[in-house]
Amino acid sequence: MATRWGDRDARRRDILAAGRELITRQGYSALQMRDVARGAGISPGTVYTYYPTKEALFAALYADRTDRFADTLEAALNTCSDLEELLVSIADDYVELYRIFGKNLDVVEVMSSPLRKDPEVGGRLVQSTGRAIALLRAAVEAHVPPEVNSDQAAALMWATMNGLAEQFTSSRRVMHANSLEDLVRFAARTLIGGLASTNKHAGSRTFLAEPTHM
Incomplete structure (x- = not known):
């Protein structure tokens, strides 16, 4: 119609x-x-x-796609019994998001650009990214030992997700023979084990008053 x-x-x-x-x-x-x-x-x-520019349209599409990724993350948070399974369940979706959008636009750039002033474009992208990050923090808090600093853990998980996404969406993919699931599982186990052994009283910095990068 x-x-x-x-x-x-x-x-x-x-x-x-x-x-x-x-x-x-x-x-x-x-x-x-x-x-x-x-x-x-x-x-x-x-x-x-x-959308007055191609960049504005792209940012709007980025926000729409990030909302759908956040929906996937929220569903995983409600159904997965541990952090390893949660990260595996969202890995493919995040890599696809990064391949199309994250490689081409940094949310930090939007935060400091005129696009931020448009609620349907930059404002919505920042909001959508913030929602995804908040859900990741909630996943960390729900699935890691209580002595782990959740802000630090969430920041580390986010950086790891971006690093793996870059590996699997660039020529760096040929540098190893691991599947995405294998590396996500290894990264999750390594991070969880390492985080659990850290001093729970170590200094911390709150993770993302504003979202950084997708």
């Missing part, structure tokens, strides 16, 4: 759907406003009334 003229919410969804299809199939370079307009069945000028 065609979107009715004047239905801005539906039109925005059409634009996002067209952009999502382009970048999922062909990557960031394929996100051209003229092609997005064609996919959404509207004029290029109409696309620009919603």
Whole structure:
């Protein structure tokens, strides 16, 4: 059913759907406003009334995808019995998120750019990233020994997830023969064991008053 003229919410969804299809199939370079307009069945000028730049549209798509990753993480938090299984269950989804979006846009850059002022673009991306990070912190708190500093543990888990995602979405993949699941399991066991042996009274720094990187 065609979107009715004047239905801005539906039109925005059409634009996002067209952009999502382009970048999922062909990557960031394929996100051209003229092609997005064609996919959404509207004029290029109409696309620009919603998203004034390609970067703004990409940030909006990033926020939408991050929300879906956070949904996956929340479901895993409710169903997985330990942190290792939780990380394995979200690994593929996070690597895909990183491959399409994280390699092309740092949330820190959005936080300090004009995009941050637009609640439907940068503001939503920062909010979505913050939600994902908060869920990861909750997972750490639920599944690691009580003596572990949860802020430090969550920061370390986040850095490890990004490092593994970079390994499996770049030429560095050829440097080892491990599967993603094997490395996620090894990293989870190593981190949990190491964190449990640390001094629970060690100095800490609160993890992310604002989100950093996806």
